[in-house]
Amino acid sequence: MDTTDLAARIARGERRALARGITLVESARADHQAQGAEVIAALPRERQALRIGLSGTPGVGKSTFIEAFGMMLITQGLRVAVLAVDPSSTRSGGSILGDKTRMDRLSREPAAFIRPSPSRTHLGGVARRTREAVALCEGADFDVVLIETVGVGQSETVVAQMADVFLLLLAPAGGDELQGVKRGIMEMADMILINKADGDLKAAATRTCADYAGALRLLRKRPQDPEGFPRAMMVSALAEEGLEAAWADMQGLVDWRRAEGFFDATRAAQARYWFEEExxxxLLAQLRDADVRDAMDALAAQVAEGALTPVVAARELVQTHLRRKDAV
Amino acid sequence: MDTTDLAARIARGERRALARGITLVESARADHQAQGAEVIAALPRERQALRIGLSGTPGVGKSTFIEAFGMMLITQGLRVAVLAVDPSSTRSGGSILGDKTRMDRLSREPAAFIRPSPSRTHLGGVARRTREAVALCEGADFDVVLIETVGVGQSETVVAQMADVFLLLLAPAGGDELQGVKRGIMEMADMILINKADGDLKAAATRTCADYAGALRLLRKRPQDPEGFPRAMMVSALAEEGLEAAWADMQGLVDWRRAEGFFDATRAAQARYWFEEExxxxLLAQLRDADVRDAMDALAAQVAEGALTPVVAARELVQTHLRRKDAV
Incomplete structure (x- = not known):
C-alpha cells in the first residue's frame, strides 16, 4: 500500500483515510504497524491538537458529557476527535464508545471523528496504539483530541501521560458512595467535573463538589498548576450547563502552561517517557518467553515459601537466562 | 568469615552480631553481600516480627513518636528494632536517625535496636538492603520492626511493600498547610496518625484529623481492610497519649488480617513482588551500561524533537544493543 498517499489524504482531512490509518496502527500485524509508522512519519509535523484526557467510571454520564462538550466545541468552529483507551474491552460494540448511537448528534457531525476502543490487548500495546491514533488525528488537523478511559488498571496513567489536560468526571454521590474514586486518580486530575448537577441531583452535586474541592486542597501543589488548579466544578451535560465555563478554565490553564513553558516541557517529557517505556x-518482553517464564515460576515458588531470597532468585534467573548477547 | 557462627550469634540476640550482619548486607561489595545472604539463609526461618512501616516528613515529630511508641512497646515486654529507608541520605549523622540522641531513652534500652539509614544509593539497592536488615532483625527475635521513611521519591512504596501495617504520621495544620501530603501516600496508609495533639495544637489536630478521616472515606475500600480502616486518629508522642490506643488498633487490624488470611497472603505477594522487582x-540495569546509555540518549533526543516515534526508537535500541544472547 502507498503510505505517502494515505498520509496526504489524512492531511487533507479525509475521514476514511484517517480511519484506515488508525486501523493500521491498531493491527496486531508487524507489517501493518510498520506501515502505520510510515504514515505518521509522512504527516505534517507542525500540527498540534489540544489533547484532553477524560476519565470516569461507567454511570457518570461520560458519553453524554462527550457529546455535549464536543457539540459545544464544534459550535465554536473547532474540529473534535474522540478516542478511547480501554484495555478490558473485548466487545466490538460494548463497554466504551462501541455504540456510536450513544453519541448520536456528535457522530453525525462532519467536524467530529469518533473511534471506538480497539479490542483487548496488553496495556503497553493500547498505549502505543492510542498515541499513534492521536498523532494521526493531529495530522488530520483536529483541534481537540479527547482521549477517554473507563479507568481499568493503569489506563488513567496511560491517558494522563499523553494528555495536555486531564479531566476526572464524577457523578454526585452521598455518604458511603464517596469511596468510588480509585487510588491515585484524584492526584492526576487537572480538573474534577461533577456531572449531573441538575434537577434533583443539584444539591448532592454541590456537596460532592465541595468534598472534592476539599480533598484537592490536601494534595501538594505541582509546578505545572497555576493558582486555583487543580479545581473541582459542577457541570450538567444533560442541561448543557457549565460546559463553556469548564472549557474556558481549560483554555486558561493551557494558556498559562504555554506561557510558562510547562506545555512544551511536558510534551517533551512525555515523549521521553514513552520512549523509555517502550x-x-x-526488555521486559523477554520475560514472556516460555523458557524464562518456566524458570521464573519455579523460582517464584521458592521465594514465596522462603527457601530463596528475592535477590538470590533474581540473580540466578538473570544469569542463566537473560544475559545480553554482547555483554562483556 | 564464618557466616554460620555469625548467624548463630544473631539468633542468640547478640546486638553486635546483628549490627555486623546489617553492615554486610549494606556493603557495596559483592562478597559482603553474598556473605550477608548466607547469614540470612542460616537464621531460624520460623521467627516473624510485626513489620510496621512509618512515613512522615521532617517536622511531624517522627523521632519523638518512635521513641515514645517504642518505649511503650518495651514496657509491654516487647523487643523493638528501628530501621530507616532514606535514599537521599548522604550524611552519616544527618537527616534521619543519624542522631541517636534524638531517641535518647530508646537507644539505651537493651530491648531496642536502632539502625541509622545507610548512605546514598539507588532505591533498588536501598530496598534490598532494608529487606535483608528486616530479615536479620526477625532472625534476632525482635517482636516489632519499625521501618521509617521520610518519603523521598518512591521510598514509601518500598516501605509499604515490606510492611504488614503502614502508618502515615502527620502534624496538625490549618488552611493552606494542608497541601503537604505527597500524591499517592494517603492511599497506602492503614492508619493516619495526627501527632502533636496536645496543648495549643489540640484544636488544630482535631480539625486535621477530621479532614483526613473525610479524605480517607473518599478512597475505594481495599479487601485487606476491615470495617473502620484505614482510619485517622490523634496521638501525642510528647504527652504519650493515644499510643496504646494506636497500638491496640494496629493489633486489631493485624489479628483480623491473620484470621482472614490476608496477612500471609500479603507477605507471599510481597516476596513475589520483590523477586519480580529484582x-x-x-534486566533494566543493562540500560546503565555505557554503550547502551549513549545510544539511548541519542535516540531520546530525536524522540523529544519529534524526528522518531518512541516505538521506532525503542525497537532500534533493543535490536542493536539488548538482545538476549540465547534468544532464538
Missing part, C-alpha cells in the same frame, strides 16, 4: 517494555 | 531491576 525500551523497558521491549 | 528481576526487572537486573
Amino acid at each position: 525500551v523497558r517494555e521491549a | 528481576v526487572r531491576e537486573a
